[in-house]
Amino acid sequence: MQTQTKPKPQGRGAASPDARPNGGNLLTVSGLRIAFDLQGEPHEVVKGASLRIRPGSVVALVGESGSGKSVISQAIMGILPRNGSITGGEIAFSDPARDGEVTDIASLPQSSELMRRIRGGRISIIFQEPMTSLSPVHTIGNQIEEALVLHTDIRGAAARAETEQMLERVGFPNPHRAYDMYPFELSGGLRQRAMIAMALICRPALLIADEPSTALDVTVQAQVLALLKDLQAELGMAMLLITHDLGVVANVADEVVVIYHGEIMEAGPVEDIFRKPQHPYLKALLAAVPHFDMQPGERLVSLRASGPDAATKGGKPAKPEKKPAEPAPSAPAILRVENIVKSYSIKKGSFFSGGSQESVRVVDDVSFEIAHGECLGLVGESGCGKTTVSKMITRAVTPDSGRVTYAGASGKPVELTALEGEALKTARSDIQMIFQDPFGSLNPRMTVMEILREPLAIHGIGGRAEQVHRITELMRQVGLDPRYLSRYPHSFSGGQRQRIGIARALALDPRLIICDEPVSALDVSVQAQILNLLKDLQADLGLTYLFISHNLAVVDYMADRIAVMWKGRLVEVAQRSTLFRNPRHPYTRALLDAVPYPDLDRPLDFEGIRQRPGGDGTGWADIYRPLGSDGAAAQMQFLEVEPGHSVLVRAGTSASEVA
């Protein structure tokens, strides 16, 4: 342990922390340098970062993936991977429980006893992925209590009582039962709550939240943020919030630190950051996020073009907007989905008691149309059936009932659900998909050339020379250098891989492209590039999109019309502008209320979120509930509340009842 007396070195381009040694701060990071050993070569990922956290405040550390923000949190926790080490700087932690005695974490060995006492006891952390962060073979009670037993003298029944109390505090409806449950028995939101309980059970002075809500659905995210804010105030702890989501930052943080390539770009109170951004990187970051107040035709500005090293790299200049005219309502439908239903049978009950089969309708009577040249957004939370709908359109999954009709180039509608053999193959070349995961959707053992040639080869289009010519053209279209064709997917970044996925989808000159969460795995800046690319391609090639996403802002940016899906059903369909201006269905409203805006003037209604928990149907007016009070399924139908705007309600409801 070392008491700090000397003045701290200043980090390059950093906001200067308090001049006095740890003056009043809970934690000061100064001039921190962290290097990773990559095949014998030291590789510096954090280059002299400085920041400070005052007791009881929320500091957001904002940056893209690879910016070093998580590495800083690992250094503070003393859990850097084995090939990483702190090469300079200090992390001064002044523990209020020990009269502000200052400890330099950077100089402590990671597994020393003192470090272990701080870790989990005085500073704790929650991670992004609640499924993998918990051990699957230990009960959550066991895992939470472990932290308590490690850092306090509480044992036995008292420890269990304390654990259950904490579980109740983080919102488990039945903490006694939850104690003995395994992580896989819980939903994502509850798992994250268990993780929070584990981090907070020892009442730490500082909580590091590393993307705590990124992996969660938007309504669940709002609840988790509300919970974190409550607990933070209640326990009087400080919080270091690591995120790339400026919407979350605007709603939760008191101070913001922006990091780029291991260097702090800008730091200050949240007011200054959002209202008077100084650094070009921060300005670019704010411009790259889609938001709901964008003018028709306004484009996202992709970040790389104005990043600190823009001068050398040079991004693609933003093209003048060429948004296709809003398709006239009379435009012929390219795809018509009528009453499709898909059920999966699920084995209920435990492994040992045999169990009974239960059928779950994942897609329940879904109908919609996509007009030629249109972009229809399909919005819903995980598990609502939106991906199953896309699979049924491509015939990867066969619907139990219902029809999907596609009007090909000839204009003559064919029933996709009844096609077989050659006709199906032809139709499939017209309908292509872009997938969510740019890493998993490209075969790592094929070169880009092979990946792009595969669809051409399957459909027997052209000779070799012709195919190569076409592929070169595709690469240019998606903004990749054709010289990369002989490379393998691993040598590309996430955004570049997604471009390859787009090029593959374009290879067969499709007319309809289904984009299944195409940007949700990408960073904000890359997301802006890909969204712009998709928009340009749509305009240039006259494509029609079915755009599936859980991110309302992204859908808002892309789509002409939006369909909202809930538990296998469409609940509301409307023009983009109408839906956001005048949402009718309570689920759509819950979704919209839960979106954190990167705008200080539009804070999340945390009070409302606490009172109306999520979009699970509780508290809805009877006319929207698919199940009657007796549990029987009610007859539901679409009611057109205004032209082109329909809401799913119980049969017999009049327009005046739909407030």
Added chain:
Amino acid sequence: MLRYIFRRVLIMIPTLLITSALIFTIIELPPGDYFESYVAELQAQGEKVDEERLNFLREEYGFDKPPVERYFQWLGGWFVGDFGYSFAYELPVADVVGDRLFLTILVSFVTIIFTWLIAFPIGIYSATHQYSWGDYSLTFVGLLGLATPNFLLALLMMYFANRWFGTSIGHLMAPEFLDQPMSWAKLRSIFEHLWIPVIVIGTSGTAGMIRRLRANLLDELQKQYVTTARAKGLHPFKALMKYPLRMSLNFFIADIGSVLPQIISGAEVVAIVLSLETTGPLLINALQSQDMYLAGSFLMFLAILTVIGVLISDIALAFLDPRIRLSGGSTK
């Protein structure tokens, strides 16, 4: 849980029935029977063959009947403890096998324990000290063990055991106890001799297990929940024991089912080199001379051991992993 075990045991019955039919068919497949190969052998040695006796024996053991009938006779015998008759030994199979089966199980059991005792610490060390000198040298020794032919190792060990400890050459016991009823002195002698075959048979298995444990543990060590455990302030060693090691145990348990027959069948050559009184050499002889009831019954014993091994590992897995215990698989 009880219902699950009951169901698992029920499933064993058709499995074993099918296995028995397969074994019988395969043994029947080569042309001729024991008596023909016996005659051929005698004639090759220039001896006279007592045709009448042979025909009597053929009738006595039902070799004039169709194979299907003989199969059911053989199978029926199992339920009353009659495993058939060994022609070569002119004894009931049960008498020929009895002692040897016990010794086989003993050798296998001790080998498995030996394998685990050695493989566990080394595997854990190798995984937690990946690419260190310790990891490299232990890996080298392990690969050496994997690559050395068992019979060579057996000969070497026999020689040195005799030179240094005065252990008698070959066999699982001192010569004076061969064919003697079990006694304390015999048992002690068996344990004196046991370590050589255990080490010889165990080395290759140990090396393989170290590699698998290392690979599994390395995978688990990457996982996020290990970081969570460290972030709680858990001592690294305790965290290792409670989380990743527990997870990598799954493969270990799942291995029991296959380890059992592997060790039993892989040990045959060693058993011949060391002249062990286990079942291996007996089985090979029986197969060569088409002593079909002996061979068939042997193979059935192996099959039963395998099925029981798999049952044990399944039940143990279900106890160990709540995901198997609690979640039913969903079907499309």
